Amino acid sequence: MIIKSLKRKNVATVPSGYSGQERRFAQSVSEELDTLSGRRGNVIDRAVTFRDLLSTGVLRSSKGILGNGTEVIGPNEDGDGAGGGATQLPTKPDNFNATGGFGVIFLEWTLPEYVGHDYVEIFRLRKNNPTDPTPTLAQAQAVGVYTRYYGDLMRFTDTNVGNQENWYYWIRAVNIDGVTGPFESSAGVNATTALDYIFVSGLIDSILDDDINSLGLNTTLGAIDSTLTSVTNINNAQQAKYAVKIDNNGHVSGFGLLSTANDSTPTSSFVVAADRFAIAAPFNSSAADVTAVGTNIPFKVFTTATNVGGVSVPAGVYIQDAFIHNAQITTALIRDAAITSAKINDLSADKITSGNITIDNSNNIAIRQGKSFFNGTASGFFLGNLNGAGVFNLGDGTNFVKFDGTNLEVTGASITEASIGTLKIQGEAVTAPRSTGGSVSTTFGGTNREICNIPFTMPAIGAGQSAGVMVLGTVNCFSSNSTGTSVRIKIFKDNTQIGSIGMTWASDGVSGCALGKTTQGSGGSATYRLKASCDNNNGGSSTKAGTISGTLLILVGKK
Incomplete structure (x- = not known):
């Protein structure tokens, strides 16, 4: 038996703001969780779940325990990308890059789709000094897998790094059968963390x-x-x-x-x-603006806080215009920024606007691709806010799934199997069955005895629609009397019979059902009744002592 690796979400990264003892504690907890989830170290050291035991046949489950039953991961059921089919060999990762930050290294790559993908193995080694030999893939494999990535974004943030450390990384994919694919390259990629201010x-x-x-x-x-x-x-x-x-x-x-x-x-x-230090332009008597030194002060330093004209000026360096080729900033407050390329580990923003994403505090939120607005018919998706309600639109102008905050609209759907509590199609064209039950113990004769009934009011009917009502009555007849007789099951709409069936009722009992159909106007009300009586149409007795239990079910159809 093979325990197939299950997809698990990444453990949250240790915040870059942690330091000292709290950072070491958080890293130890993260490493332990990574080991238990199988993302780090030897896979045989990870925790075993009930799903593992179910998938290997060690345990069997019942739907009574797990609700809808257990979905066991099979070789053709799991995997990202290319749909169903036999499990394929893992593909080779591409476009592998590493970028160093403050206490983190960002890894990103792409992976061609294949059937049966499970996770990506990440190996790493540190180059301690610039003069040391470059770490090799063989050395990294000897150390073992650093971590396993189970996500779909193909991005990983390594927070288990220090100040100005140079790390080398290698990656490869693994399918659900445990088969490993080729490494992205034998050289790998490397990055150095930023200098800690x-x-x-x-x-x-x-x-x-x-x-x-x-x-x-x-x-x-x-x-x-x-x-x-x-x-x-x-x-x-x-x-x-x-x-x-x-x-x-x-x-x-x-x-x-x-x-x-x-x-x-x-x-x-x-x-x-x-207390204050400044670099100012020199005095120039020939300049158009003849003033003392101080007209142009591009660089100012306040070593102590001060108050100028009732305004508090904190200590710091004040620069009018700065041209910086390479900057390392621990905390930045930027009023207006134009950034060509950014790699961000943790982002908190009041408003985000890009070509495909718009988020602000004005209840205007949208994530989209292909569609520029909610009701767009172009192929793509739109997820956002419309008139204060959450909405989405996925598909094109012909086949789509659309929710406008109140109604869900689906076109071109093909559903193989569905479990639905209540199904309503436009104008309530189909209404889920309404039912009741009851029983009567007596001596049945030629008089109709009511078993149960359902009061029913027809929902509103849309323009151009017609409606019909189908009523199904089922009964079970029991008696200790061996005398045979005929029992007749009847369905009434108010006092009008709309369906019946006759059966022979002997000592061992009998079961049967009757079907009735009728029409009912929009908003109209009626009571549907299930009744039973006996007669001697079969040449036997015209009465029968016993118990009849029954169920009455109504189904409304519109078109």
């Missing part, structure tokens, strides 16, 4: 602290309230520094240039200690 910023701060201490910009000049000083110091070519600082009642500011040896290699630092 918080980590690097801490290192930079420690270096700048040493420079500020060395320049003396964090010390006062004694009891002098306001002093300007310039210090130049060259110490045997091992260290040179130049600093200017101002001490205004203990508020020390200034700038300094320091050159010192770092592991026998000269390095330099330029430090400005000030």
Whole structure:
């Protein structure tokens, strides 16, 4: 017996904002769930479900336990893409790409369709140093499968990565029989995670602290309230520094240039200690706008928060125009952005508009392809909002499934098997059966005895339609009396008989049914009755003591 792998959704990725102990805990939980679901490690280590036991024949189920029964995955029933048929060999993945982000690496690929697809295996290896040999596929296979992807989007986000780590990846498809396909390539793809600002910023701060201490910009000049000083110091070519600082009642500011040896290699630092720092265009007396320095200040730095004209200005760097070739941003607030290509791990937005997607806070939501609006007849789909109601339209102008928020319209449908509680076609052309039951114990003779009845009001009939009523009555007759007689089952509409059947009723009982048909106008009401009587048409007794139980069923048809 083979336990066939079942499709399972991806475990949610560890949020990139997690760090330290909480990130390690979340990763350990994610890895354990991946192992139990069969997406990581050896497939024999995954958890076994009741579906696995049912599919292998270890257990058998009854519909009474599982409702509609269990759908066992067979070799011709599962798989994405090319429809039914015998399971095929897995195809080779294409267009495999890896992109590094902050604490994540995005993987994406395409997979040609084949019958019986189950999942995609992902292998990976890390290149620890730039000078290390490039990892190989053989090495990755020796380590084992990193994870298994069961989704249909052919995208995977690896969050089990660190800062500036270089990882290599390889993928291949596996069908429901456990047969593996070819790898996308032996070289694989690789990506490096982005530089983490918080980590690097801490290192930079420690270096700048040493420079500020060395320049003396964090010390006062004694009891002098306001002093300007310039210090130049060259110490045997091992260290040179130049600093200017101002001490205004203990508020020390200034700038300094320091050159010192770092592991026998000269390095330099330029430090400005000030509440505000700016780079401005120089004064130009020949310019049309002759003003002091400050007309054009493209770069401004506030090291401490301040208040300008009653407006609070937080500490930060303020740039009027920036031209950045490669930027790494931990958190960005962008008022207006034009982005050519974006890879986003987690997106939260008030409004999204693209060629095929429109989402905003004005109750205007649409996801579409082929159709530009809800009632479009072009081949495609439209899923969205129309007049405050959720709607969809799938298909073309001839064959489609359409829901306008109230009514579902289907054309060109072919249904092999359906289980429907109540079926209503336009104008209630078909109404689900209405039934009742009852029983009578007595001595039956020539007088009709009522078994049960159904009051019925005809639903509204559409223009150009006609309606008919079919009534079916079924009975079971029981008696300890061995005398044979004839029993007649009759169906009445109010007091008018519309159907009957006669049967011989002996000691062992008898069962039968009568069918009646009639018409009933729109909104009209009538009571349909099931009755029974005995006579001696067969030459026997004209009476019979016993019990007759019956069921009356009504079916309305319109056309």
